[in-house]
Amino acid sequence: MIDNITYNDFVNKVHSSSDIIKVISAYVPLKKRGHNYWGCCPFHQEKTPSFSVVPDEGFFYCFGCHTGGNVFKFLSLVENISYGDAIKLQAERLNIPIPQKKKSDREIEHENNIKNLYRIHEMAQAFFHNCLTKTSYGKPGLLYLKKRGINNDIINLFHLGFAPPGWDKLSSAFIKRGINENLLLQVGLIVKKKTSGYYDRFRERIIIPIKDEKGRTVGFGARLIKDGQPKYLNSPETLLFNKRNLLFGLNESKKYIRQYDYAIIVEGYMDAIALASHNIANSVASLGTAFTAEQCKKILRYTSNIYFCYDGDSAGQNATLRALSIARGQHAAVKVILLPDGSKDPDEFLQKHDAAAFNKLIDNAVSFIDFHLHYIMQNIDYTSLEGKLKAVSFILPILSSIDNLVESNAYAVKVSQTLGIDETDLRNELQKYRKHSNQSSAPSNFQISQTINSAGDSAAIKAGRHIITRIWQEPDVLDYILATTPINEFENKQHREILTFLTEQIHNNNFINDITASEKLSDDSYTELSRCLVEKKNTNESKLLDDYLKIIHRAHLEKSYLEHSLRADELERSGDDRFQQELIKIQRIRKEMDGVK
Template sequence: MSSKLIPDEYIERIRRHFDIVDVVGQFVPLKKSGRNFFGLCPFHSEKTPSFSVSPDKQIYHCFGCGAGGDVIRFIMDIESLDFREAVKYLANEAGMNIPQLDDTTSENVQDSYRNKVFQLYDLTTKLYHYLLLETEHGKNALNYLIKRGFSRDIIEKFNIGYSPSAWDTLQNFLTKRGFSLELIKQAGLVIETDEGRTYDRFRNRIIFPIFDAQGRVIAFGGRVLDDGHPKYLNSPETNIFNKSRTLYNLHLAKQEIRKRRQAILFEGYIDTISAWKAGVYNGVATLGTSLTVEQAKIIKRYADEVVISYDSDLAGQQATYRAIDILLPVGLSVKIAQIPQGLDPDDYIDKYGAESFKSNILGNSITATAFKLQYIRKDFNLKDEAGRLQYLTSALSIISELNHAIEREHYLKGLAEEFNLSFPSLKSDLDQIYYNKRNKKEYTKDNLTNEWNNIINNGNHVGRHKTLHPAYYNAEKYLIYLMMNSREIAEKVRQEIGSDFHVEDFSVLAAYLYSYYGKDYDSNISHFISTIEDKKYMQLATELALLEINENVTEEELNDYIFQVKKHFLELEIRKKQKEQLIAERNNDFAKSLQIGKEIIELRNRLKWGKK
């Protein structure tokens, strides 16, 4: 969303209202180090903090993945919002009135369409909710929910509703209120047959609205009341609903997840709501599909640990095993809640109560490694010697994935005791597997292309040697930093160098700075960065802004930086002349060679005396 639709004065009020350390601190545990605060980056997996927040400059930057910007950009990235949505989010947090905006501009056509769909879903939610609670149509569904332990408060909290069995209840309701049939179809609320007939997608189902992280309805899930199939039916994907990037109940649970730095992961709506009834307010669920990497990354923004609480049947355990291998690589710690065989979380809570679920199930969660060692037992006959040896080989492979020796030793001792084996022998085999895997990883790492690989390189480019840049490169980098901090320095550089930077990225940033100061803005790094529309250059600017450079540069130091840039032009010109002189000599044109030689001497004198 373009900021042109929102007055600059209002945007600046938003920025001034918030301290970026406080805002980021709601999502990332921060520790002060020197003038800045540091924490683990919420946008990529890392073990050593490379995410920096500057209270002085009101910006953040990750030296691993490059993410950076001001407080509005942070909310855009962490909450997956566009610019205007992020401004609204912060305005609501600040209790500030949001100005009326022009929704008719060509830039806002897509946003206007999204708003219509949100209105459509909101009205649909209210209709289904009303039909469940206030009409005869929803009586059977309401009785079913009450028998399942759903109070009216819970039904209202989650906006649960009911869709009647008629073919066109919703369609007629929405079209009478001015929504086009085409929009209703695009929103996935009706289905069109090959013959062109349309009918409601959800019929005779309990309806669970699906919300995005900001609490807006973006889809629906419906559960049958009879023996119909499928048992659960979700909305199709649309331009505002992507199942692989959506977690059920995140809008209600995110605050508790942030507070506890832990999320409880369920399979579906019923388990999540039952857990909420039991006082578990940090539960979220996937939407009838396996956990995705995108969902894992979203959880990582809010939590450090995930407790998986899937069903105890084979399908649930298989899904748990897959989820572990998705959650661990994004930097999350994983535990597994063990539900007794034949039960799901909802069944357990109904049978044994809320306190038992919290203390005996969630409170006794086991580690991911312990679960894996237990899970693979079904694949081997442990009464047979060959089966035991095969199991031990697989178990050692799982244990070898652990990074810490003390963890590996813990599980190894358990195997040695259970199978009455020599600990040193098992450790010898484990060490061999561990080092073979590590060497293989090192080989893979050394053969990767120079792309970002956050898991292996913790956010750094592949390569073991820090790049040594030439003097002109460092001079241009320092000049950009100083220009961001001083309008006067920017003007001096503009007069002395203009756009003649050697490094293209620095030349682009210089152009942004000239434009910024040309609008009569004072030096304000956070404000300047917010005006950069290209994300690449916004991230580069935040990186440079956090350099440890003395801002109180002397006139002599500033002139030296400028000279280093000019000097490189002279060096390039000398090289060019030397090539021309060589060609002249080869052509026996000694007069021309002599003339070029004089020009080279003049250029070298200018280098010596610091002139361009």
Template sequence: MSRHFDNDLIERIKEANDIVAVISEHVALKKKGKNYWGCCPFHNEKTPSFSVTPEKGFFYCFGCHASGNAINFLMRYENLTFPEALERLAARANIPLPTAELSAEERKRNAHRQELYEVNQLATTFFHNCLTKTEMGKTGLAYLRNRGLSDEIIARFQLGFAPDSWDRLYRAFTERGISPGLLVETGLCRQGNNGRVYDYFRNRVMFPICDGKGRVVGFGGRVLDDSTPKYLNSPENVIFNKGHLLFAFDKAYRAIREKRQAILVEGYMDVISAHNRGVTNVVASLGTAYTKDHGRLLLRQADEVVLAYDMDGAGQKAARRAIELLQNTEFKVRVVAMPDGKDPDDYVRNHGPEAFLALVDKAVKPFEFLLNDALIRYDSTDIQGKQAVLEEVFPFIAATSNQVQREGYLRALALPLWMDTSSVFRHFRQFLAKGNVTLEKEAAPNVTVEASSSEEDALMAMTVGSKAAYERVMAYLPKEDITMSVHRSMLDKMAMLSASGEAWTFTALEAVFDEEETNELSRLMVIGDDAYEESKLDVYIRAVRLRSLREQYKAHSVLADQLSRAGDSKFVEELRRCQEIQALINEWS
């Protein structure tokens, strides 16, 4: 069965779930005035800045700007999808949800995916029991304990051991009625040219790989000797895509969200050692470079990504690739330089979590990391060395979209290379021309006033909360009088909703608003007045209109003065415009 939710049903579910009650199950709230306040669960704070307005069903954090309704809260807090959060609230309010019959093909596809999940979970139990309950797993268990892992962390990560046998798993599973085809598809077994099916993982410590919901979708296996490959991953299939997964994200996302920071490492043991010592905002890519899909996983949880890769050749290459993909994104990015060629696993075990976190605190920005690395590898006192350093960092600078930042990087190269700034800029232009490189361009700025007046906030709060208020604002107030670009775009979307004839509800507004507009809707609902009153709205309309007219009068007066001084006859037209605006000011006053 699949779920279909229309706006009326969503509105009904939201109305049936008091947002204060929903959030209070996770956050301690205290009533103050018309709202409830508490410490935000999405960032660390000691003074409450998280506000919930029960009448309108919205929350807003004045610290980290998290916002939304009860559905958004559960999505963010529990890492749920929209349908999952809605189903949770529907069940909480005993509201039955409609179902739509799936086609035979859809039912077959879903059933097959469920079989894959179940086989992987059975394999997880099989490997874990081999590790913890049999003689076969003693060497694997000794290895993990020698790495300092506790029994609790071994159980939490469901670590296991694949026996040194060609077909022990195959025989155990087929005896339970599991088809060889499923075992091959999940990657637990392979089929040789002679048709014989054999275990894919043998004599390896096993690391189950989970998706964001904690379902096992694949495995990584590590040898205990010098045989190769050192690590072996499950082949990709319909439920396992390495580029879309981060190892331990299902266990780390809460800590990542609380700290607003994700520490990205290379290997399974790097992650597990960190978690074992209490550093739980750590994840790893699965034997692949960091991808944009990984970024989408982290984007709702973190503001900063700290790269803590090994400083060997492969680690350096992975760090550079991650820097490239993270450049010009919403993330703040820093890079940890691991000392003495150690990896995070070694460092955490030998020096402790506090020392590792101290390294994270000292992590440098990508430009500084790339420059320092190049200065170590090349002799910057001779011409060839200087040129090599420049060619190492120029690609990063060229890919920087912010022109001011780009020029700052170029100036920063002058001192360590003992070059004058003009020479650095000349070499950079030559680099661009030689490689036919086009500078990354910054998106056109969205010109707007940084902060609207309290009158405009109050006016917009009433406008989105009531269709009658919206219609009154549109009748008397030109949209150009609204200073905030997000408010102007919201008015455009409200015009679409009004023309459609659909019921004026917050659910309908959220359906047409983009993310920025929806966040602003939440903020306005938290700070806005309780209800629409025509007389109060008129006060705000007048205040916003007069402010706009006075700004216009000032601009035209300045222009008229400038034209008059320049002897341009157009100053007469500007004076006439000033008189018209003054008349409007008198009328509105």
């Protein structure tokens, strides 16, 4: 049985054996500048490097998206895995044995059940594939696939299969081989009858195995080859099959996505298969469901550039709008591949055209803004006054979301020309929209008053970072700092949490490093600690520790002064005599402030 000491020793061994520069350089090109290494952040779009690594402290921090942490935190983010799994991943890369925890009977039973579910999916995949390629049952399926231009190489690549006719071909074969009916029910291969007994879920359909990122079959899609409904049928949600977290074809396409540095997202698996059959190998399908943040994060592990090519109908366009919003929310660079009129989806387009024609569509993919303009032109009659107002209302939030001023101005010109709207009027409406949005998200008057001295707050935060870094590097200075400036005087919430953590660790004679910090601190505070240690290496400030402590103390007094002043005004207006007590407190604070120079 693994104990805490054994596990901590394991983590420390992996940590001490890990070179943070070497690990991060495998994902991000870094250049040394001063004490730090710099590169473009892998977690958001940028052209000027704001991602910094300090090797001697073992931390990274991005000054653009404010993401930070140690080597394990980086791996967990870039690989989209848990912190614990990041430690294990790095251990595997370093060939360090992972200590095994003794499992409970319940855990062993759960693991065995999961293994059985994977095994049944593999067996079912082989059953359907053999039925397609080696039996007379599969002839209609082969004919259908050949007609759609899907050759044997693609059939074998995706392990395509065919579900034979009849109600119990698969279930009878599997039960004879000793497979428990409950397991077949769990994975959705059979369905319980209303009376008694079972029947096969998939019959006389092309079978498309759906695999996870590691290439393990976790479910099936099925396409009817005759007239009837539903045309497509998927496995039900199971322990293994959750459409929100899966992208069809990612196990095969991920290497090409990374190689070409962009991914094509289509709706259905037949679209992705059609693209692959035309040697367009960097595509995945969102399984006909709405594109999710979980799916987006998987793509971002391989590229930050996403091209959407959903169906050309109204439902497909609306799905594209939602997908663009989700992808931009995850800091992806997005474009849209527009299908010409008459083509419902990529599969249908490629039945009429060759790969070169589709590659031209890729080359002509439109931007986020241009797709919204395209949507307006397709769905809104902007020739009328009512239509223009509707179009402007639709496009203003999109224009407002553009941070780059040059880009924003260029699109304002384009939108005004496209919609036939006076450019000055559009800019005025955009300015009003931005002002209204800022007011809607602004804090209350009291909150604004509390932060009236923004320069002081900024100085206090900088001072707090310097003090935290000083304690991290010289723990012996902690008692002097606390005797001079109590933790509650630090205005920043994360700074108070970090200082509390450092105090507990030092007073208990516990070791301080990025591992213990990651275990004890909240995510926000751990990120702020990363910034403190990374930012310190880039400052040339020569102020002494006492100067920073005075800044913290004065900022605390200024905040108290403001709070009591507001309280006194409120009490005086309401005729409450207690305002005089507040005035006495204000005078005392004012006197103390005068003494802090």
